[in-house]
Amino acid sequence: DAGVIQSPRHEVTEMGQEVTLRCKPISGHNSLFWYRQTMMRGLELLIYFNNNVPIDDSGMPEDRFSAKMPNASFSTLKIQPSEPRDSAVYFCASSPDSGYGYTFGSGTRLTVV
Amino acid sequence: KNEVEQSPQNLTAQEGEFITINCSYSVGISALHWLQQHPGGGIVSLFMLSSGKKKHGRLIATINIQEKHSSLHITASHPRDSAVYICAPRGTGANNLFFGTGTRLTVIP
Numbered sequence: 001d002a003g004v005i006q007s008p009r010h011e012v013t014e015m016g017q018e019v020t021l022r023c024k025p026i027s028g029h030n031s032l033f034w035y036r037q038t039m040m041r042g043l044e045l046l047i048y049f050n051n052n053v054p055i056d057d058s059g060m061p062e063d064r065f066s067a068k069m070p071n072a073s074f075s076t077l078k079i080q081p082s083e084p085r086d087s088a089v090y091f092c093a094s095s096p097d098s099g100y101g102y103t104f105g106s107g108t109r110l111t112v113v
Numbered sequence: 114k115n116e117v118e119q120s121p122q123n124l125t126a127q128e129g130e131f132i133t134i135n136c137s138y139s140v141g142i143s144a145l146h147w148l149q150q151h152p153g154g155g156i157v158s159l160f161m162l163s164s165g166k167k168k169h170g171r172l173i174a175t176i177n178i179q180e181k182h183s184s185l186h187i188t189a190s191h192p193r194d195s196a197v198y199i200c201a202p203r204g205t206g207a208n209n210l211f212f213g214t215g216t217r218l219t220v221i222p
Contacts, residue, residue, distance in 0.1 A: 031208040043199065043212040056209060089154060099144050099203055102210075104156040 006092050006105035013112055018080040021108045024073055025094030029101070033093040034067055034077050037107075043091075049075065050097075082112045119200050119213035126220050132187040134216045136200030139181065146210060147174050147185045148199040156199075159185075190220045 005024040013019050025032045034046040047057040049069045060067070064083070069075040079086055089109050095102040116139040126132055136145070144163040150156045160167050160174040162183070167174050171190075176183040187194055200213040 033209055042214050043201075045209045045211075048209045050208065056207065091156060093156075095208055097208065099146075099161050099208065102146060102158045102161065104148075104158070107154050107156075109154075 004092055004094050004103050004105035006090075006108050008108060009106065011108060011110045013082055013110070015083055015112055016081045017112075018078065019082045019086075019110060019112075021077040021090050021092075021110070023075045023077070023092030023105060025075070025092070026101070026103055027073065029094035029096050029103075030072070031095045031097065032069060032075050033095070034075070035091045035093065036088045037091060038088045046077070046090075079110075082110075084112045087111050117200055117202060117211050117213040119216050121216060122214065123217045124219070126190050126218070128191060128220055128222050130190050130220075132190050132194070132218065132220075134185045134198050134200075134218070136183045136185075136213055137181060138183075138200075138202045138211070141205055142178075142181075142202040143205045144203045145176055145183050146201040146203065147183075148201050150197045150199060150215070152196075159198075161203075187218075190218075192220045192222050194218060195220050 007022045031050050033048040037043045045059040047067045052069045067077045089107045091107045092105040118137045120135050144161050146161050147159045149159050162176050171188045173186040197215040197217050199215045201210040
């Protein structure tokens with residue numbers, strides 16, 4: 001398996017633009033997570049899905065952020081409009097219910113200027 | 114909310130030294146991951162444990178659920194062990210992880 005695949009690896013965008021991050025989880029993993037990492041706050045959960053259903057979105061900062069999982073093999077995290085404070089590394093991870101094999105993607109480094 | 118504390122925050126060691134990183138958390142959990150993040154950013158789960166001890170090569174992880182404490186040990190440390198190590202408990206009834214602030218380990222040849 002190629003692991004959790006995220007795209008793009010890097011994104012530089014201007015403030016106010018829409019940004020879409022993409023994630024393909026490991027086949028057979030039924031939980032998918034979006035995390036954000038910043039120097040100030042470290043790693044924090046944004047949202048997680050189980051069997052394509054959003055379970056906990058309490059970490060989504062505000063209405064500018066939205067996430068979807070239309071099927072078991074694809075998820076998106078969208079920021080509209082983007083702001084400089086959204087600059088961070090966004091990680092997608094997937095896991096089976098047991099938690100064994102929890103796997104992170106390589107991350108998307110987002111810079112909003 | 115699960116508060117997760119790690120110590121030390123930074124650690125510099127000579128190659129070959131025995132390393133211990135500690136983690137304490139505040140609420141009940143179902144399991145705990147130790148994560149490794151190298152410069153450049155990739156995150157790898159080294160262990161998931163819910164009781165006792167696990168060993169993988171030179172790495173050993175222990176957990177005491179009653180005391181809400183876990184440790185990660187590295188024997189015969191090597192410069193390639195230089196990374197940030199993050200304690201990540203998993204809540205009960207949920208699959209998401211909470212995170213410590215991480216321990217930045219530097220192993221000097």
